[in-house]
Amino acid sequence: ILNVEQSPQSLHVQEGDSTNFTCSFPSSNFYALHWYRWETAKSPEALFVMTLNGDEKKKGRISATLNTKEGYSYLYIKGSQPEDSATYLCAFINDYKLSFGAGTTVTVRA
């Protein structure tokens, strides 16, 4: 079992505010780090696939950074909107295993 931890478990954000949260993973044998967005009653949908140390990816108001040497990735949401409310999952992949974190649930208040 790979130790993939996400923090915080949940957070509440006022509409228009920016926020960020963390995914921590083992720093050895890194292969890839995925971020997924999971809305209630739907299936997870991919946001980013990150493979290189120092990677920065952006999709609209959402962006992510990756530090493979210290074993963490940040996801940022700029100017949060109610439609950003979801659970955000990270998944760590090394050369032999794949493991998801428990997720950070974001609730954006109007």
Added chain:
Amino acid sequence: NAGVTQTPKFQVLKTGQSMTLQCAQDMNHNSMYWYRQDPGMGLRLIYYSASEGTTDKGEVPNGYNVSRLNKREFSLRLESAAPSQTSVYFCASSDFREETQYFGPGTRLLVL
């Protein structure tokens, strides 16, 4: 292009009954996965298949068996269902293990 499909969408079983969850993808992906989702625990990998003809255990394989029938289909079998297997089951596929996964709509299973 249906993506990843799963059947059934919902199932109620009695303890000790068996059933097979079906999954199919039409994206010509090599890798397929079965996960279970329980409150507060995110997605836990049950089994995966890196390519047609191969299967490997994930984090929580006990009580389950899988078959990669062909490149399109990957089934999950519960031989003797237990209440602890009450969960939502997701199937996913990807071109290769390190690439984006595409998820099916999920199967809600209730074991009484």
